[in-house]
Amino acid sequence: MVRTALFSETDFIDAAMALVAEGGPNAATMQAIARRVGAPTGSIYHRFDSRAAVLGIAWNTAYASFVDALAPLLRRGRPCEAALAILPWSRENGHRARFLLLNEPVALFEDNPPPEPQRARLEELESGFDEAFQACVVACGDGTADEERVARAKFLIFDAPIAILRPHLSRGAPPPPYVERMITELHAGMPIAASPAHSFPMNRADR
Amino acid sequence: MVRTALFSETDFIDAAMALVAEGGPNAATMQAIARRVGAPTGSIYHRFDSRAAVLGIAWNTAYASFVDALAPLLRRGRPCEAALAILPWSRENGHRARFLLLNEPVALFEDNPPPEPQRARLEELESGFDEAFQACVVACGDGTADEERVARAKFLIFDAPIAILRPHLSRGAPPPPYVERMITELHAGMPIAASPAHSFPMNRADR
DNA sequence: TGCCAATTAGAATGCATGTTTTAGAACGTA
DNA sequence: TACGTTCTAAAACATGCATTCTAATTGGCA
Numbered sequence: 001m002v003r004t005a006l007f008s009e010t011d012f013i014d015a016a017m018a019l020v021a022e023g024g025p026n027a028a029t030m031q032a033i034a035r036r037v038g039a040p041t042g043s044i045y046h047r048f049d050s051r052a053a054v055l056g057i058a059w060n061t062a063y064a065s066f067v068d069a070l071a072p073l074l075r076r077g078r079p080c081e082a083a084l085a086i087l088p089w090s091r092e093n094g095h096r097a098r099f100l101l102l103n104e105p106v107a108l109f110e111d112n113p114p115p116e117p118q119r120a121r122l123e124e125l126e127s128g129f130d131e132a133f134q135a136c137v138v139a140c141g142d143g144t145a146d147e148e149r150v151a152r153a154k155f156l157i158f159d160a161p162i163a164i165l166r167p168h169l170s171r172g173a174p175p176p177p178y179v180e181r182m183i184t185e186l187h188a189g190m191p192i193a194a195s196p197a198h199s200f201p202m203n204r205a206d207r
Numbered sequence: 208m209v210r211t212a213l214f215s216e217t218d219f220i221d222a223a224m225a226l227v228a229e230g231g232p233n234a235a236t237m238q239a240i241a242r243r244v245g246a247p248t249g250s251i252y253h254r255f256d257s258r259a260a261v262l263g264i265a266w267n268t269a270y271a272s273f274v275d276a277l278a279p280l281l282r283r284g285r286p287c288e289a290a291l292a293i294l295p296w297s298r299e300n301g302h303r304a305r306f307l308l309l310n311e312p313v314a315l316f317e318d319n320p321p322p323e324p325q326r327a328r329l330e331e332l333e334s335g336f337d338e339a340f341q342a343c344v345v346a347c348g349d350g351t352a353d354e355e356r357v358a359r360a361k362f363l364i365f366d367a368p369i370a371i372l373r374p375h376l377s378r379g380a381p382p383p384p385y386v387e388r389m390i391t392e393l394h395a396g397m398p399i400a401a402s403p404a405h406s407f408p409m410n411r412a413d414r
Numbered sequence: 415t416g417c418c419a420a421t422t423a424g425a426a427t428g429c430a431t432g433t434t435t436t437a438g439a440a441c442g443t444a
Numbered sequence: 445t446a447c448g449t450t451c452t453a454a455a456a457c458a459t460g461c462a463t464t465c466t467a468a469t470t471g472g473c474a
Binding site for chain 2 (some may be wrong): 023024025038066095106107110111124148150151159160164166167176181182185186188189190194195
């Protein structure tokens with residue numbers, strides 16, 4: 001190496017994440033990323049093969065951080081704690097959280113799927129996380145993990161907390177305290193293993 | 208009128224909805240819409256001002272149908288029934304449902320906001336629906352509609368059912384029966400008006 | 415000191431796509 | 445039957461963006 005680099009790889013990754021977090025996937029044009037860093041667009045291509053690679057690496061970075069925060073709790077069979085752990089994680093990971101939780105990978109990558117190394121890395125992360133998740137489902141039930149059980153767990157641990165969090169993430173505002181209350185109450189009222197009472201035909205009316 | 212039209216306005220609207228439902232927002236290019244209908248792209252511009260107008264009208268159409276299905280139940284103060292009504296509605300409105308429920312308007316319209324007439328129409332629909340929603344929140348509580356109450360109701364009536372439905376909408380498969388069970392149980396276990404037990408500091412542990 | 419690979423710098427290229435234009439066909443009416 | 449308006453048809457245009465190219469700069473090392 002003979003010339004000292006003015007910009008680092010993570011400069012570009014962070015800029016891409018911030019742009020997507022603030023303005024959606026197609027706000028992160030190569031020119032916008034470069035402009036945010038203060039570099040020419042050509043410099044991005046010295047470090048990354050393509051835009052898809054930049055976004056892929058950004059996604060894997062954010063996802064790995066998310067997995068680190070939740071997987072240990074899942075492995076210990078603590079669904080409610082895992083769901084609640086999303087709150088401090090997103091508080092401590094501003095742009096990362098908005099990038100990861102506000103965007104669906106399918107919308108981000110459908111037009112330009114990330115190249116092989118990133119694909120493989122993501123699959124690795126996902127299978128590791130799924131292992132932890134399955135362990136949690138089994139631990140919380142009678143040992144089985146049928147389709148309904150898995151769907152309930154996914155909802156309780158990921159989809160519901162994220163849905164509750166979404167309006168505040170969108171506004172870029174810190175989540176108010178009642179968010180924690182909602183998640184706690186949700187898990188208390190609707191366990192992963194359906195309570196026997198609800199296995200019978202509906203005998204209760206909300207009217 | 209002197210020449211009979213080969214294609215109708217709704218042909219193009221439906222094609223746009225189907226394309227977005229199947230492949231996300233940027234699958235609905237003007238050429239793709241035209242190709243699906245079997246018309247030249249120019250014909251679209253005879254009926255609509257722009258791509259934004261096409262998507263705007265499509266959105267308003269789907270949203271109006273959704274409002275028709277849910278608003279009456281909300282006005283009568285039936286949150287659980289309203290949440291459950293999303294299921295038959297989405298079953299009966301294949302492309303419409305996937306178009307409306309699988310896409311966030313912000314992602315669909317951020318780059319090209321729909322022109323004035325569609326904007327105004329949407330605002331009209333939204334304010335009417337919000338009125339019904341607020342009535343429901345008030346009816347289900349002690350007469351107040353504070354921020355937390357509203358957030359809980361939004362989650363219970365819209366976000367949670369849609370999150371539960373999402374995987375099946377994405378696959379294009381009919382939702383299995385346990386989806387109905389999950390929504391019913393969710394509303395039973397976590398009412399809009401927080402149960403007094405949960406107003407106290409957490410006294411229960413999930414561990 | 416002078417060389418050279420790594421890096422910056424920014425213009426050039428090519429492609430996808432929304433929109434416009436121009437030409438021609440259809441059909442009710444006079 | 446000829447006209448005028450509405451529509452089809454397809455090519456042309458404009459723009460934004462990812463990617464590539466060419467040149468200039470830097471600073472450790474022979």
